[in-house]
Amino acid sequence: MNILIEDNxxxxxxTAVGNWTKAPLGAKAFPATITAFRTAKRLAxxxxxxxGHIPETNQFVNLSHGSGKGALGRxxxxxxxxxxxxxxxxxxxxxxxGSNTTTE
Numbered sequence: 001m002n003i004l005i006e007d008n009x010x011x012x013x014x015t016a017v018g019n020w021t022k023a024p025l026g027a028k029a030f031p032a033t034i035t036a037f038r039t040a041k042r043l044a045x046x047x048x049x050x051x052g053h054i055p056e057t058n059q060f061v062n063l064s065h066g067s068g069k070g071a072l073g074r075x076x077x078x079x080x081x082x083x084x085x086x087x088x089x090x091x092x093x094x095x096x097x098g099s100n101t102t103t104e
Contacts (some may be wrong), residue, residue: 001052001053001054001061002024002027002029002052002053002054002055003029003030003031003032003033003035003036003050003051003052003053003063004024004027004028004029004030004036004050004051004052004053005027005028005030005036005039005040005043005048005049005050006048006049006050006051007020007045007047007048008045008046008047008048008049008065009045009046009047013026013027013028014027014028014039014040014043015027015028016028024053024055024058024060025055027053033050033063033064036050036064037050037064037066040066040068041066041067041068041069042068042069043068043069044068044069044070045068045069045070046067046068046070047065047066047067047068048065048066048067048068049062049063049064049065050062050063050064050065050066051063
């Protein structure tokens, strides 16, 4: 099963170079649902779905959904190393070891 990001308004899938395609076999496959979700949250799309695509049977499984940055138009994939995004219901990620960040 391939894990894909689907634009909820166009039903197109994100490609590895940041374009969009109607063909699920041409889409970027993510290694995990959380990786796809974090990437989708950074995209300039309004609503997205994280779907599992089974190429052998051309079936889809809805895995998650959410909202991106919501800007008009869409941009390329984010640069690795940007701020972490926390899934709804999860606690914020802890600061990196050695940082001087404190919470009061």
